[in-house]
Amino acid sequence: MKIAVDAMGGDQAPQVVVAGVEQARDLYPELEFDLYGDPQQVTPLIQDSTRLKIVPTSEIIEMGEEPVRAIRKKKDSSIVQAATAVKEGRADAFFSAGNTGAILAAGLLIVGRIKGIDRPGLTSILPVTQPGSDQTRFVYLDTGANAESKTKNLLQYAIMGKFYAENVLKVANPRVALLNNGAEEDKGDSFHKEVHQMLKQSADLNFVGNVEAGDLLYGKADVIVSDGWTANAALKATEGTAKMFMNLIKDGVKQGGWRALLGAWLLKPALKRIKNQMSTSTYGGAVLLGLKAPVVKTHGSSDAEAIKNTIVQIKQMIDVNLIDQTVDYFSADQSREKLDN
CATH class of the missing domain: 3.40.718.10 (Isopropylmalate Dehydrogenase)
Incomplete structure (x- = not known):
């Protein structure tokens, strides 16, 4: 179970992001993490690299940027690259504490919505x-x-x-x-x-x-x-x-x-x-909710405890196959609509 993490998003990133990820990693041996961000900032913060991988990115989408423009312009940002990993099946979920609008845009434009929603x-x-x-x-x-x-x-x-x-x-x-x-x-x-x-x-x-x-x-x-x-x-x-x-x-x-x-x-x-x-x-x-994979955003002011709890939340969603159940329901709903018409 792999989670793609925007390590650069949030008011106290990457410090609290790395700390929260390590806390969650220690709770669940089945979890792996890809941390997307600047290696020079992220690497010194890691206490234990077990099941953690740094994926280098060169750009950051700041809190005040216009979301869609930023997603399209900053292709090598931590948000875009983490969302792309989920779209391409290299990760099971995407997490960030960064720019809310950019996360929503990345979820919709990159990860994609479930058919029928x-x-x-x-x-x-x-x-x-x-x-x-x-x-x-x-x-x-x-x-x-x-x-x-x-x-x-x-x-x-x-x-x-x-x-x-x-x-x-x-x-x-x-x-x-x-x-x-x-x-x-x-x-x-x-x-x-x-x-x-x-x-x-x-x-x-x-x-x-x-x-x-x-x-x-x-x-x-x-x-x-x-x-x-x-x-x-x-x-x-x-x-x-x-x-x-x-x-x-x-x-x-x-x-x-x-x-x-x-x-x-x-x-x-x-x-x-x-x-x-x-x-x-x-x-x-x-x-x-309504996307092809879990996309979860927490407050920009979140501390390490909030990061950890959010990752626990993501794990629960994956464990119960929440996305697959949603896909099945709305696929059946579309079939019912076709029969009715």
């Missing part, structure tokens, strides 16, 4: 924050791969999200919901009303209705689908609110004198658990 969806795994719930996380897509979507795209996202929840998260008969501006069936504009009816009528889905943005993290569904613009806006608002409250708590402790400091010290174990629950390092990266 119109638009791949960026899929995030988010925590459930409802106290007492047995559910710890849920699948959320499309979180930004497509600014505009058709109703059929959201149905496809729901099917792909269901496969991920069933096979990777091990959820039996996952509940699927639609992100909307109200929980009632008649809420939303004409687009969301049409999507709601389409999901409701699908015999392949356990559709439980609408979910409002304020209930996003409350465990009301195992898979929540939306168009990319709406889902991304809701996600960033949620992340921003969480960061704001953490900053307010820290500031309150600093300004509260010795009583506040003592209280913070007593609450430290609980606050640490909350931090770990909400941390992006815990759940891995965002998967571009």
Whole structure:
């Protein structure tokens, strides 16, 4: 099982990328890694070269570059070369913490989409924050791969999200919901009303209705689908609110004198658990579902722990043959459409 890694992508690359890869490598003896990047920067960081290979590249796609132009211009970049390795069958998956748009473009233009899927969806795994719930996380897509979507795209996202929840998260008969501006069936504009009816009528889905943005993290569904613009806006608002409250708590402790400091010290174990629950390092990266191979992107600010967890996530996807199952479903779906026509 070989993973092609963009060693140069991310705010702290290649240091944290190499460290995270080595941590994952030590956990799983079946994993091998090709690290694409500048050998002069990558080689000194490797503590143990077992099952690690450096593939030299001469270019880096920076965070601020226009994605498609960069993919076409920088053919010897670490992102392009790693994605090409997957396309040509020299690796089983592609991972990067670099330029999100460039990773999406490389996935779509180089790795390629599965036949029958119109638009791949960026899929995030988010925590459930409802106290007492047995559910710890849920699948959320499309979180930004497509600014505009058709109703059929959201149905496809729901099917792909269901496969991920069933096979990777091990959820039996996952509940699927639609992100909307109200929980009632008649809420939303004409687009969301049409999507709601389409999901409701699908015999392949356990559709439980609408979910409002304020209930996003409350465990009301195992898979929540939306168009990319709406889902991304809701996600960033949620992340921003969480960061704001953490900053307010820290500031309150600093300004509260010795009583506040003592209280913070007593609450430290609980606050640490909350931090770990909400941390992006815990759940891995965002998967571009709908492509011919796993393409996974993690935050540019990720540390070595987040890199390791993302690689664990990739291994789980390969172990359960998630891509093959998706291919089989949509191939059969196309056959059904031809018979119907």
